[in-house]
Amino acid sequence: MTLTLQQLNETSYSDALQSLEGLFEHSPWVMDRALSKRPFASLAQLKYVLATVVSTASSDEQLSLIRAHPELAGKAMVAKTLTSESTNEQNQAGLTQCTADEFNKIQKLNADYNAKFGWPFILAVRGPRGTGLSKAQIISTFERRLGYPADYELGECLRQIHRIAEIRLQDKFEQMPSLGIEVWDWHEQLAQFSDPVFKEAGQLTVTYLTEAHRACAALLMQQMQACGFDEVKIDAVGNVVGVYKSTDPDAKTLLTGSHYDTVLNGGKYDGRLGIYVPMMCVRELQKKALRLPFHLEVVGFAEEEGQRYKATFLGSGALTGDFNPAWLDQVDAEGISMRQAMRDAGLPATLEAIKGVQRDAKNYLAFVEVHIEQGPVLNELNLPLGVVTSINGSVRYLCKVQGMGSHAGTTPMNRRKDAAVATAEMILAIEHRAIKDADSVGTVGQLHVPSGSINVIPDACLFSIDLRAPVDTQRDAMEADIVSQLNAIAQKRGVSLKIDRILAVPAAPSDLKWQARWEDAIKGLGIPVHRMTSGAGHDAMKLHDLMPQAMLFVRGENAGISHNALESTTAHDMDLAVAAFQCMLKSLV
């Protein structure tokens, strides 16, 4: 019998407990504490409460919750008969149909894992779509997580337990995230296209105007048409533009979208989620023959990552009139100019045509963008969605500390000009200053003593700095403090410091009214509102120059890893993103 939220909220405590049988069955305290919070406004809220019960439990309770879980490896079995014909099918069949090699590998991983962490490996084997991971995916996840620090892996086990509970709740309530699953599948379809060398390696890479890129554009057009957009076209820079018209031809337009190109060996969701979520909303409106009091324009931006040409944000930039004419003559690694690439793609490749892409702000309400977070915050907070307050401004430096090399044994500590120690002090100063702001970040990603010897005091040390903050004045203040502190450290230690500022991008704070609309949409889903800055740049940063903008973030799995094949979110979270977009649209009617 299907459970409903109303039943769960209104029934007696013991019946409620009974109805949730099979969830946290070895650790009844979880359900016990969660049910004390009834009534729940939504399934999403119940899930969040369950997660909060666990995350606020004591370490001992968390550990015993994990340890109560059966060994995943205990389910591994060697298949009785294995023919080469049946192998492919069995790859989908979980751990009960292993080859002897796979079985041994799993047993070894399991032993190493238990020895390192002291608890069993936990994985929601139904995976992010809810329909099952392959043996290969299970084994590679096992291998990867074996390398994690213990405290992080403990958190990951708890998150996997939540994911298992989420799927069991879906079954009990028969609330399939069906729009989310469709959006998931659209991503899979689009991910079939990848630039040749990468495709062969099983990697996803779609760079500007390659064959794969044009195939993506063609598929997006098709999909938009199937969704019921009234106008669908590819513009002069390769953006795929779909318009779902209002009944009022003079109405303004709400602009949304994100990019469909990728970095080299990137993820399937970075950018594309922001095209597909509003497309699904149009599909649902059209299904019900509903029209909005404004036009809804969804753009799949052709170029955001700057991988084939150094022309980052070309797609969204073209809408703001920010197209650098010199780009047309820029050549890619194979010597093909952008002009030629455009012509090969059937685009006019003239500045006049590109100029025509520019939008007139007075026709637009705003730009809103959905994007996968690309960071660990929502995943760690057990929140499926978050609201962006600002896209951080950033500045980058390449630095060199020059000291004096000398013998590590014969040079007293007080007579050294050690480039590495000076750099170490600088790195801590950068961290210390960035922490002070709460929402600024500072990173030294490159660090290197050239030709370092164990018994020689480093004469030089090279490093990079990346500073970001949600507001330019905040970034500028941090930058000024850090540059002055670094110089002071150099002077104090008698070393010289060369710093080259190689990049500076201004911040793009969200429009407060549109940000509030996202917040209301999230509240409407029964989920707590989490406000956060975007550390990475997005197309909204370009549109910011032209109109109000605000972004919605969707949780990423695996600590929010992005620009990586491991980038992932779940069908459930995609479903909530569609629901949030729908709420937001509804609030404008």
Add this chain to the structure above:
Amino acid sequence: MTLTLQQLNETSYSDALQSLEGLFEHSPWVMDRALSKRPFASLAQLKYVLATVVSTASSDEQLSLIRAHPELAGKAMVAKTLTSESTNEQNQAGLTQCTADEFNKIQKLNADYNAKFGWPFILAVRGPRGTGLSKAQIISTFERRLGYPADYELGECLRQIHRIAEIRLQDKFEQMPSLGIEVWDWHEQLAQFSDPVFKEAGQLTVTYLTEAHRACAALLMQQMQACGFDEVKIDAVGNVVGVYKSTDPDAKTLLTGSHYDTVLNGGKYDGRLGIYVPMMCVRELQKKALRLPFHLEVVGFAEEEGQRYKATFLGSGALTGDFNPAWLDQVDAEGISMRQAMRDAGLPATLEAIKGVQRDAKNYLAFVEVHIEQGPVLNELNLPLGVVTSINGSVRYLCKVQGMGSHAGTTPMNRRKDAAVATAEMILAIEHRAIKDADSVGTVGQLHVPSGSINVIPDACLFSIDLRAPVDTQRDAMEADIVSQLNAIAQKRGVSLKIDRILAVPAAPSDLKWQARWEDAIKGLGIPVHRMTSGAGHDAMKLHDLMPQAMLFVRGENAGISHNALESTTAHDMDLAVAAFQCMLKSLV
């Protein structure tokens, strides 16, 4: 007219000043303050007083002293006629016979130097032997010093001013460092032999039992014979052993010496100075037909650096019975075993013969060793000689910090496991702990974030640790503190730390009685006694296992750089080292 120290001490102040005309002529305050310290016990003491006057002067006085100096580049002139025949001769002729290219280079260097430092480039062009640097040497010194930090280069200019004064004093007092110059020339003769590839590149490399190494041994034997040693031989491991006998055949023996092999592209003085200084003492004794009440045994150790075979201290180790039989089977880069190399050199290559090299402690008084400092201390303190209190014990580690890589923009500061920041904190902890001891040293010489990206938080960081201290208990305490601090930092920051201890060598404190003899010898020369530890390992460290030992350090130029072609000391300092050794011998009579 030749000036004497007695005259300088006894004459009136104005006559004394007059007699030193031409020294510090543009900065009379230097001589004025120095003469207030009359009487001087030795020329070495006068020089030290002059240096101290300058080093204790105000920054303004130091700068004006430097700025009063004429531009070296002002002396550069293009030769009127330059034929290919005369070029070689002109290379020795200072800066007045430059080619147009050389002239332009010097003018450019001069402009860059003045722009960087704001004072003229100062160099004692008569060089460390006192007989003149070549144009090529002057230009390369100019280029090198242009790269130094300003405060170091200021000190170097002051040291060059002292060197100019030292040479002028030598001329005025007609006190040529004649024994020092002969010792200097012996080093030049020995440096003619270098392993083939290095010789072609103009570099000095003499590794165990190569042709160049055997030529060195043959020359050392010849030179010892010419000095009047009574017995000279090459022993079973290739050590060159000379004995200057006492009249009493039953007398004990004072052992001294150092090594004649070098590192790859090493200096001319590392090791060899400790063979030549006592050889010169024997030459002088023999000249005057003087005998000592003990035998004096001088050993040129064949192997100390461990370059061809991993058998560091093989030469001195053989005297203590510390020869690892497995070494005989070790092969060099070309596959030649040590056994074969020994046979090729005409050595017996049997363990029995090698065993025969071992000395019986009861026949020996002690081991004393003269060595170039290989560090910056004496050079900085304007002291030609120093006394070693202990050869430091050392310990080495290779370390890896493993954190978690993630996006530099999207990962808040409080959610990072940044391997580079953790390492930075560790580096400062190492420095802080080493400084606490005053005479311990701690160095991170290798430092590297593998495949670091400017916008990615480092997931891993590799580094090395080298710790040294004059006493084992001190080293052990420092090591324990550092290891525990590093682990605490790793734990605090949620990263893992892997540390591998790859080397540990015990300390060798000097015998106090023999150390005192070196101190008395230095005092006898009118020079202040400076006690210091040896940060580098030496042959005395091996002999320490068998008998009392104590070392004398000789100042190195160029911040004491060693294991480098720039390693240098002056003929004056070598002369003082011979004098100190003679004083020490005299004290035993």
